[in-house]
Amino acid sequence: MTATESLEKQFDETIARNDRIEPRDWMPEKYRKTLIRQVAQHAHSEIIGMQPEGNWITRAPSLRRKAILLAKVQDEAGHGLYLYSACETLGVSRRELTELLIEGQQKYSSIFNYPTLSYADVGTIGWLVDGAAICNQVPLCRTSYGPYGRSMIRICKEESFHQRQGFELLATMMRGTDEQRAMVQESVDRFWWPALMMFGPPDADSPNTEQSMAWGIKRDTNDELRQKFVDMTVPQAEALGVTLPDPSLVWNEERGHHDFGQPDWDEFMRVVKGGGPCNAQRIAHRRHAHEDGAWVREAATAFAAKGASA
Amino acid sequence: MSEVPEMVQDDWPLYEIFVRGKRGLNHVHVGSLHAADDEMALRHARDVYTRRNEGVSIWAVRSDAIAASSPDEKDPLFAPANDKVYRHPTFYSIPDDVPHM
Ligand SMILES: [Fe+2]
Ligand SMILES: [Fe+2]
Numbered sequence: 469m470t471a472t473e474s475l476e477k478q479f480d481e482t483i484a485r486n487d488r489i490e491p492r493d494w495m496p497e498k499y500r501k502t503l504i505r506q507v508a509q510h511a512h513s514e515i516i517g518m519q520p521e522g523n524w525i526t527r528a529p530s531l532r533r534k535a536i537l538l539a540k541v542q543d544e545a546g547h548g549l550y551l552y553s554a555c556e557t558l559g560v561s562r563r564e565l566t567e568l569l570i571e572g573q574q575k576y577s578s579i580f581n582y583p584t585l586s587y588a589d590v591g592t593i594g595w596l597v598d599g600a601a602i603c604n605q606v607p608l609c610r611t612s613y614g615p616y617g618r619s620m621i622r623i624c625k626e627e628s629f630h631q632r633q634g635f636e637l638l639a640t641m642m643r644g645t646d647e648q649r650a651m652v653q654e655s656v657d658r659f660w661w662p663a664l665m666m667f668g669p670p671d672a673d674s675p676n677t678e679q680s681m682a683w684g685i686k687r688d689t690n691d692e693l694r695q696k697f698v699d700m701t702v703p704q705a706e707a708l709g710v711t712l713p714d715p716s717l718v719w720n721e722e723r724g725h726h727d728f729g730q731p732d733w734d735e736f737m738r739v740v741k742g743g744g745p746c747n748a749q750r751i752a753h754r755r756h757a758h759e760d761g762a763w764v765r766e767a768a769t770a771f772a773a774k775g776a777s778a
Numbered sequence: 779m780s781e782v783p784e785m786v787q788d789d790w791p792l793y794e795i796f797v798r799g800k801r802g803l804n805h806v807h808v809g810s811l812h813a814a815d816d817e818m819a820l821r822h823a824r825d826v827y828t829r830r831n832e833g834v835s836i837w838a839v840r841s842d843a844i845a846a847s848s849p850d851e852k853d854p855l856f857a858p859a860n861d862k863v864y865r866h867p868t869f870y871s872i873p874d875d876v877p878h879m
Contacts, residue, residue: 542825549826618809
């Protein structure tokens with residue numbers, strides 16, 4: 469057996485035992501690349517995801533809602549940092565990743581390319597978007613790469629607040645005026661399909677899923693997670709008193725699951741490729757924030773150098 | 779100990795962050811972050827890793843100051859422990875009816 473073969477065997481055995489791979493372990497180059505792509509994309513989503521909701525911080529309807537929204541958006545910044553920190557253990561730097569993002573060479577979740585048109589959207593994002601994120605993230609706590617799984621555990625602990633504040637916001641509006649109820653319904657109508665797209669294309673069109681599951685990076689397929697999300701969300705929608713905008717959504721006694729329609733996958737591909745309503749705006753904003761912060765990074769470096777030589 | 783290979787270069791050094799969850803517990807590694815100096819590392823660690831009272835004390839240690847036992851988590855350093863089974867209580871058989879042992 470060559471040295472590489474023996475390393476590969478050790479790696480395969482670790483995966484087969486359901487043990488975690490740690491940063492200093494040998495790993496196949498494709499495993500490393502796949503993880504960098506997935507964790508970076510996840511980190512970028514947390515960071516870009518601050519923008520749609522951040523849009524409403526200065527116009528929150530009360531001090532209470534403003535404090536909640538600030539805390540939530542700050543959490544998302546934290547999630548991005550946990551994930552960049554995990555990604556760096558694979559041998560890339562946060563600086564490189566940030567540059568790849570603003571050059572458009574790495575992706576983030578397509579959901580954040582949709583605009584937030586009313587304050588009800590803050591509630592809908594918490595309920596549906598963070599709800600979908602939870603569905604995705606809970607199984608990732610058991611992912612095969614140690615630092616990624618540990619980041620996911622921290623993140624999942626914090627996501628529950630995000631979803632609950634969103635649901636509570638919508639429930640409050642549903643107890644308000646007809647106009648407020650209409651705002652909630654309109655918001656849910658806009659976000660339902662993009663939320664279903666968050667789980668990625670159908671399994672038949674997701675060529676990387678099989679390898680990612682074999683490596684224990686992913687634990688469930690896109691369609692399994694989407695089904696789980698729909699089943700979880702239907703009773704919540706009933707409790708809220710909103711209608712989910714899918715005429716084919718119906719309980720299937722035989723399967724023990726809901727049947728539901730497919731999102732417009734052409735729209736999904738268009739948004740992923742940059743053609744969504746806010747793609748350009750999101751990246752431009754991220755680029756400005758990065759460039760406008762350059763002097764702060766330089767000043768802190770200079771200050772630290774001065775302290776070190778004093 | 780350090781989780782990041784040397785090839786990672788960034789303007790600000792990398793720090794590993796350890797948090798004591800509450801009195802009576804050890805500091806535990808929670809992740810890493812970049813900071814210009816020690817003071818900034820502690821401030822950022824507070825914001826990133828303890829937004830919900832997760833800690834009563836933080837250590838920030840420059841990653842390049844940590845000595846690691848080996849590049850591989852499976853270290854021959856720990857192998858000698860494997861053949862000293864007599865260090866574990868289960869090595870000794872005691873009759874079931876002997877109490878409090
Ligand atoms: Fe998040
Ligand atoms: Fe969240």
